[in-house]
Each structure stands twice: as C-alpha cells, then as structure tokens.
Amino acid sequence: MTVPLLDVKNLNVTFQMASGDLPVSSDVSFTLEHGKVLGLIGESGSGKTVTSKAILGLLPSVGTAKSDFIRYKGRDISDLPPHEFDKLRGADLAMIFQDPVGSFNPVKTIGWHFRAAGRVHPEGHGDIAADAAEALRKVDIADPKTALKKFPHQLSGGMLQRCLIALIMFSRPSLIVADEPTTNLDNLVERQIITLFDKLRRDIDASFIFITHDMTIAEQISDDIIVMYAGQIVEHGSAKALMHAPRHPYTQGLVKTARELEGDVDTLTEISGEVGTGHWPDNKCRFAPRCPHYQAACDHAVPLHPVAGHGAVRCVMATDKEATR
Ligand SMILES: Nc1ncnc2c1ncn2[C@@H]1O[C@H](COP(=O)(O)OP(=O)(O)OP(=O)(O)O)[C@@H](O)[C@H]1O
Ligand code: SF4
Ligand SMILES: [Mg+2]
DSSP states (O other), X not given: OOOOSEEEEXXXXXXXXXXXXXXXXXXXXXXXXXXXXXXXXXXXXXXXXXXXXXXXXOOOTTEEEEOSEEEETTEEOTTOOHHHHHXXXXXXXXXXXXXXXXXXXXXXXXXXXXXXXXXXXGGGOSOHHHHHHHHHHHTTOSOHHHHHHSOGGGSOHHHHHHHHHHHHHHHOOSEEEEESTTTTSOHHHHHHHHHHHHHHHHHHTOEEEEEESOHHHHHHHOSEEEEEETTEEEEEEEHHHHHHSOOSHHHHHHHHHHHHHHTTOSSOOOOOSOOOOSOOOTTSOTTGGGOTXXXXXXXXXXXXXXXXXXXXXXXXXXXXXHHTO
C-alpha cells in the first residue's frame, strides 16, 4: 500500500482567549495523495486557514493543535520541534497567502529570494540565475532579468503572485497550501493565475491544498473537495460528486449559488444566517439554525459518515440508500 503524502487524523484546534478556550476546528481527518489537489471550501470563519496553518506548524502562540497524528510522507509531524518544522517548510512544504506581499522580504529583491531558495536545494540548480529566469518565463513574465532586480513593492499584486508561483516552481516543494491566492486579483488575472497553478501542479508534480470561497474555482482545480462549516468537515468527496450531486444542505446551497453566478440570474440565492464563532453545542448539527431541512433527528451530534459512491457527509439525510436512488 502506498503511503499518502499527507494523512491527518482528528485534528482539533483551539484558541486560548481571555474569555476562555475557543474551539475553531474539530475532528478534521483526511488524506492527500501525491500529485493531487484538495480544494478546501467554506465561508469566512469556517476554519480553513487555521486548519491549514495547524498542519504546517504555523499557528499563532494562542492556538493549540491536538490530533491523533499528522503524517507527512509517513512521518508524524504533529509534535515536530519548531527548528525541524522550519527545515521542512524551507524544503518540502510551502504556503501561499492571499496577499503575496507577506511571502517576500520587503527589503530584498525578487532575485535575492531565488538565490535564498537555491541555497536550500543547491543540488537541484546548476545555474540559479538561469533557473530563476526560466521559472519566471514559465509564469509569463516577459522580462525576467528586470523582474529579478525589482523589490516586491515595485510589482503589482498579480505580478508578485506570479513571482511567488515561479519561486515555488523553482523550489519544488511536495506540498503547497494556497490560501485564497487569487482573492485580491481582478477576474482576468485570477483566471490566468489559476491556469498557472494548474501548470505548476503538473510541472513539479506537487500536491496542493487549495483554499477558496469559490466553488467554481474549486471544481476547476481540485481532484477532491472538502467543505468546512463551523470548524467541521461537512462533506468530502470527489470534485465531480460534490459539484454534481452535493449531499449536505450547506454544500447544496454553495453549489446552487455557484451555478447561479455562472448563469444569467438577477438575484442570487443566499444561505441565510451566519456561521457564528466557536461556541457550538455538541449535541446538535452545527448547521441546524440555517438548514431548510432541519428535523428532530438533527438534535444529536451528527458524525461525518461514509456515503457509498460519494464520499463522506455530516448530515442525517445523507444515507447510502439515498445515494443509490
Ligand atoms: N489569531 C486568532 N486568535 C483568535 N481567533 C482566531 C485567530 N485566527 C482565527 N481565529 C478564529 O478562528 C476561526 C476560524 O478562522 P479561519 O481564519 O480559519 O477562517 P477561514 O475559514 O479561513 O475564513 P476566511 O475565509 O475569512 O479566511 C474564526 O472564528 C476566527 O475568528
Ligand atoms: S443534520 Fe439536519 S440540520 Fe444538519 S444539515 Fe442535515 S438536515 Fe440540516
Ligand atoms: Mg482564511
């Protein structure tokens, strides 16, 4: 049996606040295979960033992560000391944030970043300058020599995100977490950047966790999708299954809105209400206050359970019987 690239089991993240402990991510489990893209979707505050940061050892000091294990290439990294994590992040793991500015040292040129990355893997690069220019050309930067001499603030958001993608292509990590990397960009640049991500994925055979609010982008780029709601996974399956036959009412709402956005409608269907923050009752479905299908059976802890031919769903209505209908 092949070992998955990433295997996360029962990850729980809590923030220690002045008002008490705030659980923000509960019982998150999934595996990610080599070369695959996992889309992570859910509305603001559902725990996407916190979950990903916990996996990469990037939680702020007020955050605590507990899990059965977080295995990266078979090695449990859940309790890795910070200096070991730093090594792993430099060479193997990368995170791309919404705002690429934060990923660059503002007082260093783009070229400096490539040279620093080249020192981590000197064996991978015969000529760092030539390889850096080649990586920049692959992300359609017409004049790599000039771009390498620029400081981050001298480039537009779209150009800087391209430089970051090029830097990652150059560094060749095995796992890349991209946290809403196109949110600040206009539609045209967003589409171009998504295409580049696809290219990057094939080029370096990396695995991605791709966080987005946008179901259409998730569908386009992902092999599998996880939908998070209120810190929990509510649905997990192939992108095809989730987009064509969503089983959780929350996913159904997201897909409906995504299809409306693609079509020609005057008014979008909203999922009324808000996700709220961390103090959810354990003895009922967290989506219950907003769910159009709420019933008495929902007033119990609802487990994420496998549904044949689909994946896993956290809803009392999702059964194998229903799936085969
Ligand atoms: N440093 C922090 N201190 C306290 N609470 C935090 C901190 N960071 C995040 N949270 C809380 O954790 C919860 C999950 O946040 P997270 O940033 O993971 O959401 P998200 O799904 O990524 O949302 P978005 O789509 O807006 O980025 C939120 O309720 C948020 O307020
Ligand atoms: S368990 Fe009940 S309240 Fe929760 S999503 Fe399913 S039908 Fe809705
Ligand atoms: Mg986030």
